[in-house]
Amino acid sequence: MSIIENALRKANQQSVTDDKSQSVVDLKSAAKPVVQDEEVKNDKFVAEPVLSNDNKVLINWNKLISDGFIDNNDTKSQLAEEFRVIKRPLVNNIQGSEVNGISRPNLILICSSLPGEGKTFVSINLALSIANEMDKKVLLIDADVEKPSISKQLGIKQSPGLIEYLENESISFSDILLKTDLANLTVIPAGKRHKYSTELLSSQRMYLFADEVSRRYRDRVVIFDSPPLLVATQAQILAELVGQVVLVIAAEETPQNVVNESVAKLANCDVVMTLLNKTKKELDLYGYGYGYGKYGHS
Numbered sequence: 001m002s003i004i005e006n007a008l009r010k011a012n013q014q015s016v017t018d019d020k021s022q023s024v025v026d027l028k029s030a031a032k033p034v035v036q037d038e039e040v041k042n043d044k045f046v047a048e049p050v051l052s053n054d055n056k057v058l059i060n061w062n063k064l065i066s067d068g069f070i071d072n073n074d075t076k077s078q079l080a081e082e083f084r085v086i087k088r089p090l091v092n093n094i095q096g097s098e099v100n101g102i103s104r105p106n107l108i109l110i111c112s113s114l115p116g117e118g119k120t121f122v123s124i125n126l127a128l129s130i131a132n133e134m135d136k137k138v139l140l141i142d143a144d145v146e147k148p149s150i151s152k153q154l155g156i157k158q159s160p161g162l163i164e165y166l167e168n169e170s171i172s173f174s175d176i177l178l179k180t181d182l183a184n185l186t187v188i189p190a191g192k193r194h195k196y197s198t199e200l201l202s203s204q205r206m207y208l209f210a211d212e213v214s215r216r217y218r219d220r221v222v223i224f225d226s227p228p229l230l231v232a233t234q235a236q237i238l239a240e241l242v243g244q245v246v247l248v249i250a251a252e253e254t255p256q257n258v259v260n261e262s263v264a265k266l267a268n269c270d271v272v273m274t275l276l277n278k279t280k281k282e283l284d285l286y287g288y289g290y291g292y293g294k295y296g297h298s
Contacts (some may be wrong), residue, residue, distance in 0.1 A: 001160075020032070022204065027291055031214070031245055036056045044131060054164070055174070055177060055178055055179055056178070056180075056181075057156050057157075057178050057180055057181075057187070058155075058178070058180070058181050059155060059156075059180050059182060060154060060182055061155050061156025061295065062154070063155050064124070064153070064154070064155075067099070067153070068121075069121070069124055069128070069153075070125050070127055070128045072082065072128065072130065075132075079125070080129070080167050081128060083101045083125050083128075083129040084130070086126065086127060086248075086275065087126055087129050087130050087131050089273065090108060090126075090221075090244055090246070090273070091102075091133070091136070091221075092128075093105050093243075093244060093271060094106050094221065101131050101221075101270075102243045102244070102270045102271060103243050103270060104210070104211075104214040104241070104242060104243035105243040105244060105246070105270075105271075106214055106217075106218070106220060106221050106222060106243070106253055107210060107213075107214050107222045107224070107239075107241065107242035107245065108126075108221065108222065108223050108224070108242060108244045108245070108247070108290070109224045109226050109235075109238055109239055109242040109244070109245045110122050110126065110223060110224065110225055110226065110228050110240070110246050110248065111226045111227075111228065111235045111238075111245065111246070111247060111248070112229065112247065112248040112249070112254075112262075113228060113229050113230050113247070113249070113254055113258045113259060113260075113261070113262040114226050114228050114230060114250075114258065115147075115228050116233060117226070117228075117243065117248050117249060117250040117253070117254060117277060117278075118248050118250065118277040118278060119226070120144070120149050120153065120225050121277070122246065122248050122275060122277065123140065123198055123223055123224075123225035124140070124150065124153060124154070124221060124225075126221050126246075127185060128138040128182070128185070130221050130223075131182055131183075131184040131185040133184075135219060136184065136219060136220075136221055137184045137185075137186070137217070137219055137220045138184055138185050138186070138220070138221050138222075138223060139177075139186050139187075139188065139213065139222045139223070139224070140185065140186070140187045140188070140218075141162060141187075141188045141222065141223065141224050141225070142161065142187075142190040142225050142226045143162060143163070143186065143190065143201070143224040143225060143226050143227075143234070143238055144189045144190060144225055145162065145163055145191070145193070145194070145197045145198065145201070145227070145234065146193075146227055146232055146234070147160075147187065147227070148191075148279045149188065149225075150185070150189065150190070150225055151189045151190070154187065155179075155188065156178065159176075159178065159189055159191075160175060160176050160177065160189075160191055160192075161176050161188055161189030161190050161191030161192075162188055162189070162190055162191050163190060163191035163192055163193075163194045163197060163200060163206075164191045165178060165188075165191070166193065166200040166201070166205050166206055166209075167194065167200060169205070173209075176189070176191070177189050178260065178296075185293065195297065197234065197264040197287070198232070198233055198234050198237070201234050201237050201238060206241070207241065210241040210242070212291075214243075222241065222242075223266070224238055226238050226239075227231065229247075229262045229265055229266075230240075230258065230261060230262060230265075234271060236265050236266075237267075238267075239266055240268070242269070243270050243271065243274070244269075244270065244271040245266055245269050245271065245272045245273070246274075246275055247259075247262060247263070247266065247271050247272060247273070247274045247275070248274075248275050248277050249275065249276050249277065249280045250277055251276050251277065251278045251279035252279070253278065256281030259274075
């Protein structure tokens, strides 16, 4: 019996040892995601930034309406309906990006060939329209750092923006983010004038910013109002960071060869859509005053 008892005792001891070894393995594998979670927690892009009252602004709606922009109190206006159609293919590309293979589809660049074609008008109206979607948040960035106009048009006072963020690593994302009184719309101003603005926009910090804001905030549509393509090199730099581009063309103003030159500069972009602005001709579909099409998107 003593032999049997000794054997049982050894078996029990071995079982305890195996259980302890198994526990160590489980704890190690359980600890692994905890480390990842800590890394994520320390990333300023992970959680929606908590903004102070200093970062909250009121849009000058009266100015917007008087300047011909979308009136949020008149959701059935012709302009509101037009931008519902304009935004739909862009939103669809975001939702179907895994199927169509578009990289960073939630980053949208609004540009034109030349000044005065209406890109800022389109940028703001598109942002307002998408912000009214039930499940979408919009970040409108004034990336026309040479001639910024988003803040002026919205009635926002001068504040640190994209240039300060790119220039100074001690400035965080939340420092330049302005929450508006439209629930799903936030704005990043252009910031101060800088003699090396082109170099800042082409910097690694700008690339990481675009990558993070696209990857971390899947429900956020980021709209960049850029400089004209044929006036400043910054627009082409920004076009390489986004998944979708809307090229605004002034009807009966912009020469065909100028449009062709702009399209050529955007040849490497995943999606390029064109929007004909300022046309006086009425189209059959809801009386739209613009045309809409695609270039180079298979």
